[in-house]
Amino acid sequence: MIRVRPLAPADEPAVAALAARCELSGWDGPALAAERARPFARLLVAEAPALAGFVAAWVIDAEAEILAIGVAPEARGRGVGRALLEAALEGARAAHLEVRATNTAARALYARCGFVGAGVRRGYYADGEDALLMAWSPPASP
Template sequence: MTPAALAALHAEAFGAAPRPWTEGEFASLLAAPGVFLRAVPDGFALGRALAPAPGGEAELLTLAVRPRARRRGAGTALLRAFEGEARARGAAEAFLEVSARNGPARALYSRAGWTAAGRRPGYYADGSDALVLRRGLDAVSTGLSP
């Protein structure tokens, strides 16, 4: 998926808030160290493995599924693909931020085994708090043969 396609899908998925990420921002992110993309036609997950060594951390930068394709498991599949790739890159745990007001995403993450690790009051432009969620990756499948 090209930076232009990522920007278009991100805007469609998130609407106006928060500000959609631009094509240039996606191009810069894709070129940054440790950043990886997992995509299907109707969605994508963008992640970063912060320390490419055993015991490192990973971060889910964004997750987006087109409105017309939701509630069919794509978001969960992309999240699992992010977790598997992060583990394959040596991360032992992963983190993400989600708005306290984002019910659908919070439900998805909770069901997928992510748990609360912190809160950033008033973090988003709309005044909502960011919840920091964490998931240990020890039990996550990398999809690789032993």
């Protein structure tokens, strides 16, 4: 059973630790608090039943930008990432993100949720790796 809910202030230390375990930089406690203060930030955590993952997004005028998503290594492959991403996209009419070209798991998750390739930013990351741009729009209703 996966429960997705908004990130509360009390979650910040545990989410910061989880982000570090996921090798996601820039998501320490103060950064999470700063994001939470933005009215357009959507910060969610998943419990399964312990804290299993988090997602950070901006949603402005129903357009979502996925900033980060991380699932605890021991909780991966069980739908936690998908539940978080679907919750982050709820109500959005469009979404976009960038992902490291070599991040197979994240690319598979995004494709599974309906994101498609929308371009490449060559040498985007500090270590020279390319970023793939991916875009999403809601599935057409039948």
